[in-house]
Amino acid sequence: MNVTRENFWENIDEWSDPDGEDTGELQVLPSHSFHHQILEEAKTFDGWSHTFDGKYFSEELRYNLTTISGATMDRWPYLLETHFSKDRNEKTEENGIAEDEEMDYWWTVPQEKDFPTVYKFMEYFPRFKNPVMTKLGAGHQLLPHDHGPAKQFLYNMAINEPEGTRTAIYPRGEITVKPGDVYKLDVHNLHAVKNGNETRYHILFQGGRY
């Protein structure tokens, strides 16, 4: 069946293929002790940038966001228009992540002074680099979207996972996300999040192209 932004959640039972290929893989890490402390650091931190304030993002945030799954900085103007501005247009209708103008979604590049445990984690697992942290309000969602047609991936670590959260990616379907786990996600495929009953924190790390 043809899976679109419009029928993604409605038809999920029909298109889900948990045993298929190209579904992203779970990285099981030998230590799960980092995320508790990172969660405390994230709750204390108050320097978040709102998702619609893309024109004020730091250079580092713009860079880490744009290159997270292997794009070059040429893509930034498209991302600014589609994900990181309040104005809605054809592009946001096609592939934007915000349901409406009230979206409670925030970003930061964690710095060592505020997030020492993120840096300990990256020292321990050097494959994870160029982090971007996200904060999504209770009950808010990221609409189904992809990161472009080229085959590409990124790493996503859950810092917490509020009760009732639903995360899904084509073609696997819904994934059970546990805090501390890292998923390698094939983000050329449609993916989406419906957050549960608390603020949700995740960290993205740089992946690339296949």
Ligand SMILES: [Fe+2]
């Ligand atoms: Fe995404």
